[in-house]
Amino acid sequence: xxxxxxxxxxxxxxxxxxxxxxxxxxxxxxxxxxxxxxxxxxxxxxxxxxxxxxxxxxxxxxxxxxxxxxxxxxxxxxxxxxxxxxxxxxxxxxxxxxxxxxxxxxxxxxxxxxxxxxxxxxxxxxxxxxxxxxxxxxxxxxxxxxxxxxxxxxxxxxxxxxxxxxxxxxxxxxxxxxxxxxxxxxxxxxxxxxxxxxxxxxxxxxxxxxxxxxxxxxxxxxxxxxxxxxxxxxxxxxxxxxxxxxxxxxxxxxxxxxxxxxxxxxxxxxxxxxxxxxxxxxxxxxxxxxxxxxxxxxxxxxxxxxxxxxxxxxxxxxxxxxxxxxxxxxxxxxxxxxxxxxxxxxxxxxxxxxxxxxxxxxxxxxxxxxxxxxxxxxxxxxxxxxxxxxxxxxxxxxxxxxxxxxxxxxxxxxxxxxxxxxxxxxxxxxxxxxxxxxxxxxxxxxxxxxxxxxxxxxxxxxxxxxxxxxxxxxxxxxxxxxxxxxxxxxxxxxxxxxxxxxxxxxxxxxxxxxxxxxxxxxxxxxxxxxxxxxx
Numbered sequence: 001x002x003x004x005x006x007x008x009x010x011x012x013x014x015x016x017x018x019x020x021x022x023x024x025x026x027x028x029x030x031x032x033x034x035x036x037x038x039x040x041x042x043x044x045x046x047x048x049x050x051x052x053x054x055x056x057x058x059x060x061x062x063x064x065x066x067x068x069x070x071x072x073x074x075x076x077x078x079x080x081x082x083x084x085x086x087x088x089x090x091x092x093x094x095x096x097x098x099x100x101x102x103x104x105x106x107x108x109x110x111x112x113x114x115x116x117x118x119x120x121x122x123x124x125x126x127x128x129x130x131x132x133x134x135x136x137x138x139x140x141x142x143x144x145x146x147x148x149x150x151x152x153x154x155x156x157x158x159x160x161x162x163x164x165x166x167x168x169x170x171x172x173x174x175x176x177x178x179x180x181x182x183x184x185x186x187x188x189x190x191x192x193x194x195x196x197x198x199x200x201x202x203x204x205x206x207x208x209x210x211x212x213x214x215x216x217x218x219x220x221x222x223x224x225x226x227x228x229x230x231x232x233x234x235x236x237x238x239x240x241x242x243x244x245x246x247x248x249x250x251x252x253x254x255x256x257x258x259x260x261x262x263x264x265x266x267x268x269x270x271x272x273x274x275x276x277x278x279x280x281x282x283x284x285x286x287x288x289x290x291x292x293x294x295x296x297x298x299x300x301x302x303x304x305x306x307x308x309x310x311x312x313x314x315x316x317x318x319x320x321x322x323x324x325x326x327x328x329x330x331x332x333x334x335x336x337x338x339x340x341x342x343x344x345x346x347x348x349x350x351x352x353x354x355x356x357x358x359x360x361x362x363x364x365x366x367x368x369x370x371x372x373x374x375x376x377x378x379x380x381x382x383x384x385x386x387x388x389x390x391x392x393x394x395x396x397x398x399x400x401x402x403x404x405x406x407x408x409x410x411x412x413x414x415x416x417x418x419x420x421x422x423x424x425x426x427x428x429x430x431x432x433x434x435x436x437x438x439x440x441x442x443x444x445x446x447x448x449x450x451x452x453x454x455x456x457x458x459x460x461x462x463x464x465x466x467x468x469x470x471x472x473x474x475x476x477x478x479x480x481x482x483x484x485x486x487x488x489x490x491x492x493x494x495x496x497x498x499x500x501x502x503x504x505x506x507x508x509x510x511x512x513x514x515x516x517x518x519x520x521x522x523x524x525x526x527x528x529x530x531x532x533x534x535x
Contacts, residue, residue: 127177129241135170194218200353228265293510344488382529427525
């Protein structure tokens with residue numbers, strides 16, 4: 001025998017040493033089995049059983065194994081005797097794998113024993129479902145499809161020695177899973193909340209909202225956030241068979257929302273705001289909101305007459321419409337947004353955007369905005385959850401955005417009649433005799449400049465108790481220790497976006513609680529929160 005690759009010395013046998021020993025002996029075990037069976041298929045079966053028993057024995061042997069070679073060959077001979085007994089019983093494939101792990105049933109077994117055997121078979125199937133692809137494929141091909149090692153090797157494009165190694169490892173993992181009884185993680189029965197957020201300066205070609213519209217991707221990324229995990233580990237935690245996880249993880253890898261920092265182990269590549277951290281932030285912010293709601297109302301009362309003089313509405317509207325415009329443009333909470341250079345390129349399409357997940361329910365008054373930039377205008381379709389708005393979806397077609405711009409500047413085109421009718425039905429426009437007018441604010445360059453000045457004056461007239469940047473610091477301190485090495489972007493940049501988003505939602509809720517704003521009546525489809533800026 002050639003010089004060993006392992007070194008026993010006087011040290012405990014570690015997993016890596018056991019694997020080296022196995023690689024050294026696996027072909028010798030096959031030769032031993034071949035000489036006794038004179039049948040390649042049976043030799044493969046016997047040598048795999050010997051390898052499995054060797055690893056099991058070495059793990060139980062404690063700190064030292066003296067006279068290793070003699071020890072291993074004694075295991076080989078004993079395994080051969082037991083194998084002969086099992087072979088004479090001519091078990092089926094599932095029975096065979098169950099018996100290897102100590103579950104034996106005879107023709108004279110009682111009903112209780114038969115029930116236990118069925119349970120054992122189910123345990124075997126459960127553990128097989130958690131194996132990574134290579135291990136699972138080799139095990140299934142060998143035991144269930146009846147292929148020999150050389151056939152499996154040809155099918156998978158690997159050596160017969162590697163097939164035997166995978167078989168041994170797979171059987172060991174199945175046995176360990178049964179003996180240790182790895183309970184499924186909490187996410188298997190309580191996946192919890194997960195929401196995805198995107199704040200970018202580029203239009204992404206990857207629809208992350210559609211990607212996370214199902215529960216499974218959210219469970220995967222939250223499970224594999226803190227550290228790299230194998231598919232088998234993710235399977236145990238989520239309770240999902242590995243064969244289904246492989247496809248999901250590949251999809252997440254393809255769009256770069258997961259990476260493989262260690263071979264065979266996967267980790268989420270974007271920031272996730274954990275439930276307990278989220279709640280701490282909300283509790284801290286909530287202390288300030290009643291005061292901020294009062295200040296916001298005072299600022300609006302100061303600004304209202306000046307806003308009315310701007311002529312940003314093309315029809316007569318109530319004060320509440322001006323209040324919603326004020327709240328979208330407000331400078332009550334001033335937070336410095338990240339610069340263009342700070343925006344990371346997380347997605348595979350290279351779009352610049354901050355992406356983060358949240359393990360908690362969305363705030364009732366939470367919302368989202370994806371500005372739409374056109375030739376001569378910017379459209380702001382702003383969604384707020386409690387209002388039931390899906391305004392961003394309404395403008396997924398560029399032609400519809402252009403049609404609303406036509407109405408805003410009074411340049412109607414007969415070819416867009418159907419789009420104009422659609423905008424009227426959805427509340428973005430109003431038919432006024434023969435004319436069609438915008439039902440959302442239209443802000444010229446001059447009007448935008450004046451609104452900023454009005455809001456600055458209103459902010460100075462009302463003293464705020466806490467500057468906005470203090471809220472950013474609160475979030476930054478809360479989240480910085482939960483950042484992983486592969487998350488792109490700085491905690492401060494994420495903190496500014498998260499702080500602004502939560503503060504805006506909580507301010508609206510506080511104003512509603514105090515009676516300063518009202519939810520539109522049922523049937524009123526006016527898009528209260530949207531506006532268009534002209535360039």
